[in-house]
Amino acid sequence: MISPELVEAVRVRLARAGVEPSAAQVAVALRAERSVYGDAEILAVARALCADLIGAGPLEPLLAEPEVTDVLVNGPREVWVDDGHGLRRTTVTFPDDGAVRRLAQRLAAAAGRRLDDASPYVDARLAGGVRLHAVLPPVASGGTCVSLRLPPRRTFSLPDLVDGPALEVLSAVVSARLAFLVTGGTGTGKTTLLSALLSLADPGERILLVEDSAELRPAHPHVVRLESRPANLEGAGGVGLRDLVRQALRMRPDRVVVGEVRGSEVVDLLAALNTGHEGGCGTLHANAAGDVPARLEALGCAAGLSREAVHSQLAAALDVVIHLSRAGGRRRVSEVCLLGRGSGGFVEAVPALAFGVDGGMRVGSGYAALRERVGGW
Structure with a gap:
């Protein structure tokens, strides 16, 4: 067993020499410390130093x-x-x-x-x-x-994540080019599911991904990625999601995708989906599918739109909410809702399908309208 003090001494010696912690350099440093070890110990020290100096320790x-x-x-x-x-x-x-x-x-x-x-x-x-x-x-x-x-270590296909009726419904939503949001709490698998859904898009479509951090990995032949950039130390040079959504609209997209809708970019996304860009989608943090209109309203109003303007845009822009939940460590699609105007004139999430932990399916009041929009499944 090599003592932590010896490892630290080797670290200091390598740092002063300005060399990489390779096995050969570690062996030289150990000899300089008047310590002799076999190949296994040298490789162990080299791995530890690499992790600590250039890895995650x-x-x-x-x-x-x-x-x-x-x-x-x-x-x-x-x-x-x-x-x-x-x-x-x-x-x-x-x-x-x-x-x-x-x-x-x-x-x-x-x-x-x-x-x-x-x-x-x-x-x-x-x-x-x-x-x-x-x-x-x-x-x-x-x-x-x-x-x-x-x-993700790999790109999951939709059958890897869902099966039975949920697989048919979600495949139909993508094929019909409906605009949708994948919603849920942190760690429910929103990005993973969205990547799988985008993998189902027609290979002839051009997909523009707009993200804070490149996390979406659809298995699709024509994907263009735009990634935001923070400002430098002087506060200059930052590029936000809202700027990138505008640029994406000028790049001849078939589908505009916002990796996570969480700020003023919601205004440009809703505007884009209202001007002929069908099939757009993204993810949104929400506790329940029914909370989605209120979440989007809050984001839109914070960006300067009135409540009425947000709901007018929303009513024409988005079609479906796919909500994920997590229980007992298991992630699953729990609900599919349609977005439509309620009796008060504001957009509401209308339950279409609910999926139980056992895989059973319950039909909601929006079921018939969902089947009609996607042309059946």
Whole structure:
């Protein structure tokens, strides 16, 4: 067993020499420290130093687990993962909060972002598509917090995610080029399902993806990606989702897709879907399908539209809400609703289909209208 003090000495020696922590360089550094070890020990030290210097340090083994989607660090003593069965605390720890802080700052620097006392939080995308969010003390009072969200290891097809009646209904929604939103809470699989649905689009269609962080991975031959960019340290050069939606509309799209609708870009998306851009879609955080009109109303009003204007745009722009839920670690499609004007003139979510945990299906008042819009299934 190699002591942590020796590993630290090797780290310092390599840093001073300015060389990569390869097995050969580690062997040279160990000999310089008057320590002789076999090949297995040298490779172990090399892997540990690579993880700590250019990787995710103690988190590296967790990121390599095939089922893990999220790695969450709550200070030096708490590291949690989500492997599809809910959050699970791991045995991984850090020596102190300084080690967590250094890791967060190094990851932020690798993404070209700043993380220090003057800028105590960061949201960025790392190489390979990993989404990084970090917050430093004293904003995070319990210690440095790091959240890493991993991109899907593979693109799921729709039959991988749903079956039976839900598969037929969702396939029909895409084929009929209805505009839809995939909704649900955090970690319910909205992005994964949207990627699978977009994979069903006609290969002759041109899909424009607008995202904060490139997470959608549809298996489709004609996909163009636009990704937002934060402002630099001087506050210049930022490109937001609203700007990108406008640019996407000038790029001859067949489908405009907003990875996550959460701000003023909702105005341009609704306007686009009202001007002949059929089949547009996106994801939205919502607790229930019935909450979607209120969520969109709040976003639209915050962007400067009146309540009446939001509902007028919404009534003509969006057709369907596909709501996801998660129970017992299992993600599933729980409801499909139509959007339509209610008796008061404002848009409401009309239940069409509800799917139980056992796979059973219940028909709602919007069922007949949904079948008519998609031409049956």
